[in-house]
Amino acid sequence: MKNLIKRQEFYILLVIIVLAVIIGMNNTAFFSLRNIFSLGKSTVVMGIFAMGTLMVLLSGGIDVSMTAVAAFSMYLTCKWMVEYGYNGPVIAGFVIAMGIGGVLGLVNGLLVSLFDFPTMIVSLGTSYAFAGFIYTFVSTRIVNVLPSNMTNFSRSEILVTAIGGGQKVGLTVAFLIMLAVMLITFAILRFTMLGRSIYAIGGSQSSAERAGINVKKVKLFIYPFVGVTAGLAGIIHSAFMRNSNPFDLIGTELNVIAAAVLGGANVGGGKGTVIGTFLGVVLMTLVNNSLIFLGIPSYWQRMTTGCIILLATGIPALARRRSAAKLTS
């Protein structure tokens, strides 16, 4: 219990529960299966993004380019599928998007690890460069008609349940993809030396070097990993949207970073968990999608989001400082 109140996950879960109860009391539709499944669908894209973001944050870096990478990969992939009339299994599109994302991530990784440039500046630069590349050399026009297999994918659901009146609701299969990405991230972080090295580098890069960790190699994993997850998030986003807009997603990177930070990821590196980050994503989604149930106008939502970030990260920080002060006295 003592450890629990020091953990960010505990607070975030508390906030989620309180918020859900308040919303549910005001509007019972909130607890309907339809709404819950819809919330689930809304967490998918941000949830996948957040796993890459978590890894970068853990290593002590910050990557703001993942949304540009996502837009780049999904747009190029969709453009290709449409132009060549590809309508085979969607998995091919996913793999291509992830591949493109991985290559772009590698660009970040090389700049960060070989030249030791500050990660924030590198990713800020590349995010402009990637987006600009698409607009200049490819196109700015929205791809409006996607291959039918893509739209079919976005309609595939699991846990399909009848809710009466002849209606059925289900949870998007993409939710499973997000869970898989989270599971993989969790496994890497928890059970591999690579994962522990990421934590170690975030804790102290110079100590990591002295311990014999190949810091450059680890960073050459992290940034392409971010790229791959971004490519995946991008292509799922366009399947959901039933179109591919190269201007989409860009600008939402701070939401993703905020979600990870809400979930306990430390911007200074070394701290954060998959579970916490997932809860952060859930809370962000809840605030973005469900405050409307309380009749809160959408302009207020941004303010609410801001206040929740301040509260949910501020209170545990205070709690930690308290316990640290107790320790030293």
Next chain:
Amino acid sequence: MQDEFIQLENIDKKFSGVHALKRVSLRMKPGEIRCLAGENGSGKSTLIKVLSGVYKPESGMIRINNNAYERITPIESMGEGVQIIYQDFSLFPNLTVAENIAMNSLCENKRKFYSKREARKIASAALDKIGIDLPLDAITEELSVADRQLIAIARAMVNDAKLIVMDEATTALTQNEVDKLFSIILDLKSKGIATLFVSHKLREVLEISEKITILRNGAMVSEGNTKDYDEALITNHMTGRDISKTRFVPFVQKEHTPPALELSGLGNGKDFRNISFSLNPGDIVGITGLLGCGRNELMESLFGLRPYSTGKVILSGREVKIDNIQRAMENRIGLVPEDRLTEGLFLDQPIKDNIIVGILDKIKGAFGLLNDAEGRRIVDRQISDMKVVTPDTSNPVSSLSGGNQQRVVLGKWLATDVRILMLNGPTVGVDIGSKEEIHKKLKELASRGLAVLMISDDLPELIQNTSRVILMHKGEITCEFNCSESDENDIIAMMKELR
């Protein structure tokens, strides 16, 4: 010859023209406890880095376990059982104790997968070796400095260390913790593990080590059994000159000059109470006491950082209420804090700006703009006065050595024309040569009528540079030692009694 475990022979190392090591030799037997002493810049750390493989020597021979190397790589060095514990311990603050201890060996064995059980096993085996119990799942940053050092030692044990090199190992430890560390080192010795201390804290060196090697300006100047040395001799070798052992005599003021500072029954209801003493212009008075005795709080109180609730502060015969820093500065009280790096200096800012930061009001010209020429004049005077060694005062303070940084802090206060200067640990982390310079400077300032209050743990420093030492315990003044009649052993005896 045959039973020597480490032999460094005639090691020579140059850095772009600077001759950092001049044919230095160092030999150690298994289980030997040796101290490598020398001032900052004497070549201690260069020698260690040659041994650990970080630097390649220009010439010379490294022989470990009878394997000869012309140059050794870090991996080979570790493989031979040489383990360096850096001053900062090189730990991961965010990871658990077990992970910190096991990380190096897991990396070395090129493990792909991580198992918490394996890490815990490695860690508890290492902790067993040094006979220490630490919570394996505790997060390292939540532990004390001493515990973190134990983690670093345990980590060294994982790889079957035969020699542990400790770089300034005792700097951050309390006396109790130092004692504990020493007992661990003696225990390691009984297992045949040698320890090389790199230090400039002489008293501890004398206490633990059997052999001593002293470096000065990159050359070995003396080597032998520690028992044949005393502090004065070591200092002499380290600096190449005799550091004075004289006592400080206060500069007598004209009759009827009121004390610069007089405290009467000062207390803040918590950290200290009933503090009364007086300090004359031209005098230097020391305050010491164990951690938590209230001395730091008292000093902060006099500087307006921590309001006092009872008692009086009388400055030159006039009662003054000091309740904030501005009031303290108006009354020309200066404070050189213990942690000059974070509290006393703007490290990334130019040296010149650091010096004039306290007197911006005074060099304000028309329209409140700074008078640049006047500022420059003051900076130049303080730089030459304090003998700060720098090519350019526009360089950041962080480019200076510890001793020079401390001189900048002093210069900053002297520029403000203080009448009472309080210093907390004025020579912590400063090498002996600079230490001597700082002491000389303080005495010179006292001769000009400055009243100095010096807090320090360094008892010889207090005995030699103050006229009397006030011993505080649990927030109160226990007794005063007149420095012309006592030495540090009297104070140590009293402190032990109190404990």
